[in-house]
Amino acid sequence: xxxxxxxxxxxxxxxxxxxxxxxxxxxxxxxxxxxxxxxxxxxxxxxxxxxxxxxxxxxxxxxxxxxxxxxxxxxxxxxxxxxxxxxxxxxxxxxx
Numbered sequence: 616x617x618x619x620x621x622x623x624x625x626x627x628x629x630x631x632x633x634x635x636x637x638x639x640x641x642x643x644x645x646x647x648x649x650x651x652x653x654x655x656x657x658x659x660x661x662x663x664x665x666x667x668x669x670x671x672x673x674x675x676x677x678x679x680x681x682x683x684x685x686x687x688x689x690x691x692x693x694x695x696x697x698x699x700x701x702x703x704x705x706x707x708x709x710x711x
Contacts, residue, residue, distance in 0.1 A: 631702065638695050645688040652681035 655678035 631699075634695075634699055634702070638692065638699065641688060641692050641695060645685065645692055648681050648685040648688060652678055652685055655681055 655674050658674045658678075
């Protein structure tokens with residue numbers, strides 16, 4: 616088989632697909648962290664009403680930790696979308 620040279624457009628498409636895949640994975644991670652934080656919060660509230668103090672403290676720490684991760688991922692996702700918008704804007708101006 617002969618190796619074909621890739622043009623700039625092909626490389627840009629591959630880069631965009633990889634970037635979109637990365638954003639999709641980050642979005643799925645964001646959704647999972649949100650789900651886990653909600654679950655831990657539910658566990659925390661049920662443990663508080665059941666008066667199991669140690670388990671409720673552990674659940675609260677887990678819920679706060681997962682919410683912090685949620686917001687960190689959200690910030691990264693926003694940065695990723697801004698970066699992607701810049702790439703697509705640059706590509707559109709090059710084509711014109």
